[in-house]
Amino acid sequence: MTTNQGVPVTDNQNSLTVGERGPMMLHDVQFIEKMAHFDRERIPERVVHAKGAGAHGYFQVYRSMERYTKARFLQDPSTRTPVFVRFSTVTGGRGSADTVRDPRGFAVKFYTEDGNYDLVGNNLPVFFIRDAVKFPDMVHAFKGAPDSNIPSASSAHNRFWDFISLTPESTHMITWLFSDRGTPKSYRMMEGFGVNTYVWVNAGGTAVYVKYHWKPKLGVQNLDRHEATRFSGVDPDYLTRDLRETIASGEEVEYELNVQLMNINEELKQDFDPLDATKTWPEDKFPLIPVGKMMLNRNPANFFAEVEQAAFCPASLVPGIEFSADKLLQGRTFSYADTQRYRLGVNYLQIHVNRPLVPVDNNQRDGAMQFSSFVGSVNYEPNSLASGMPKEALGGTQYIHRVEGEVTRRKISLTNDFKQAGAKYRSLSKINQEHLADNLIADLMHIDKPIKKRVIENLTKADSQLGKLLAEGLEGLTITKKPTRHQR
Secondary structure (H helix, E strand, O other): OOOOOOOEOOOOOOEEEEOOOOOEOOHHHHHHHHHHHHHHHEEEEEEEEOOOEEEEEEEOOOOOOOOOOOOOOHHOOOOOOOEEEEEEEOOOOOOOOOOOOOOOOEEEEEEEEEEEEEEEEEEOOOOOOOOOOHHHHHHHHHHHOOOOOOOOOOOHHHHHHHHHHOOOHHHHHHHHHOOOOEEEEEEEHHHOOOOOOOEEEOOOEEEEEEEEEEOOOOHHHHHHHHHHHHHHHHHOHHHHHHHHHHHHHOOOOOEEEEEEEEEEHHHHHHHOOOOOOOOOOOOOOOOOOEEEEEEEEEEOHHHHHHHHOOOOOOOOOOEEEEEEOHHHHHHHHHHHHHHHHHHHOOOOHHOOOOOOOOOOOOOOOOOOOOOOOOOOOOOOOOOOOOOOOOOOOOOOOOOOOOOOOOOOOOOOOOOOOOHHHHHHHHHHOOOHHHHHHHHHHHHHOOOOHHHHHHHHHHHHHHOOOHHHHHHOOOOOOOOOOOOOOOOO
């Protein structure tokens, strides 16, 4: 045993004191180093996705996707691209239960030959909001109240439902979250979605819109509300334990990556905005295309180093994959990396789990926790003193985005906030419709009547039968179905 300086530790049981029972000495550097490190072991938890589980594995494409994208990890079926996946709950803290009703994060880091690509998504295909400017308000409403620190997920339901009832675009997400999809049985039996719309670009510069879908080999399996509540008490780490023990037993966890593709000239021909993260693309018009498989087969050796310090950002793209003008995605490209710089430091990409497998070479220097070794006097470009190195990489073909319009703050015109929510409810089996209504009633019974009424009015606009079930279940409410702006 040594100190962090490498000095041998000959006694790790007793502090340096004046005699056997005297006060401690300030020059007990062994004690000070040990305690100072212990005092700093906990880094700030993520604002969202604080509790997570992770696994290593690989991704393998079925066939070349060169018709649609030049991304090299999507070309060769014989290539296995290493991946690290982090699953998580969204609103709870690090000590929260795995089985609470909550969206689940499904984040995949591909260590490709062109650098790291992060596909950061959830287990539900839509989101609560369509514009990232509303994200802080949404999270504030869901997390601990500023006066009591009681989160909406516990008993202060008013804050959650107040925000939801005043944000009609969230209605579609509610029909997913309060179905049994909101309480998955296992990370191994949970779908994943990119949620946002991205752009694939091929070698010729032709672009298509793309949405991502992960399909678990074991199919989708969920817990009902009562099972989820029981597990929260008897085994709050149930999903984390299930994933780790499965991989430790030698089993592999498999998912299939599918995509939906849309020609960009079809964008304005839909009755919804394809870049709206509160909407799905109908699969009968934009069918799922199988792309490849992902196999998870190795547990992290150290939870803190690999899972807690794993950092993902939708801005981590590789050539052949670009951003769309999705307003939620545009905001995420800044906020994800920025929060990791706060949590882990400006050099967080040098941490082993975040470091790309390919060499990194640029003129960024210094900063907290910088441990790369640099030599020479040159840290700028262009230069001649270092033979012009590092120099710019050879350019590749990119899709040319033509942008024209007024600089303004405006809501998109094609919202249809209730249509897909109603369609989702009607697509459920009778028993799942009953579960959705029952789950909503169980939650809504705790909130104030004016908020409750707004929630049910929104859900009635989605489907009158669903609204009727909720009104009947929450006695004393009379709901009048009002036409939406698109129905007038």
